[in-house]
Amino acid sequence: MEEKKQTVLTLKFIGIDDFSCPTYQDQYSRLWKDLNLGHSENPDLYSVTGNDMDGEPVSPIRQEHIFDPEPFRRNPYEFQYMLLSRMQSDCEYFLGYGNRSVTILSRNDPQHHIDRMKELWEELPADGKPEWLTWEQLLTYEKAMCNE
Incomplete structure (x- = not known):
């Protein structure tokens, strides 16, 4: 049985939602929210209900992903x-x-x-x-x- 290779998701920062979550969009137009609010080196990404900018986080990302160019990070000041x-x-x-x-x-x-x-x-x-x-x-x- 052949193993199906998953595509690496490429995530682009698209903005901050009303709850201060940095939000990313992948190449398939799916949205992902960083529950670390941009305060961490490694964003804690979750899918979003209804794929809506104001949707609630649902499930953690399980697919390999990269950021283009870099993940959003809040200014420490x-x-x-x-x-x-x-x-x-x-x-x-x-x-x-x-x-x-x-x-x-x-x-x-x-x-x-x-x-x-x-x-x-x-x-x-x-x-x-x-x-x-x-x-x-x-x-x-x-x-x-x-x-x-």
Whole structure:
């Protein structure tokens, strides 16, 4: 009896679903979700109900597969970027519609808020500093918020 050879699946990253699962599509248009959410070297892939982007994960992948080009991986500094962005929005609100109310700031203290932003900014790698918030902008926020 001849052994039937399985085709290797080629998976292409197509996006992130509403539950933060990186989603891949194979050459047969089947969808696969990474239940590790892109945090691992080896995606934990599952088929999807109804082959729908918003479908639930069903069965683990059992077929040999490769990624083209590479599996999606989240930036290890993703949380720091999100928090820094939120804290920047808080600065804008404090200086604008917030009428300098400290209740939106970290520990209700403008200097503590800025100091925490500086810490987050410095934690980021040199080649990964945000373009949307420079060190000079941080100093400008500090001057506007802390030096009354």
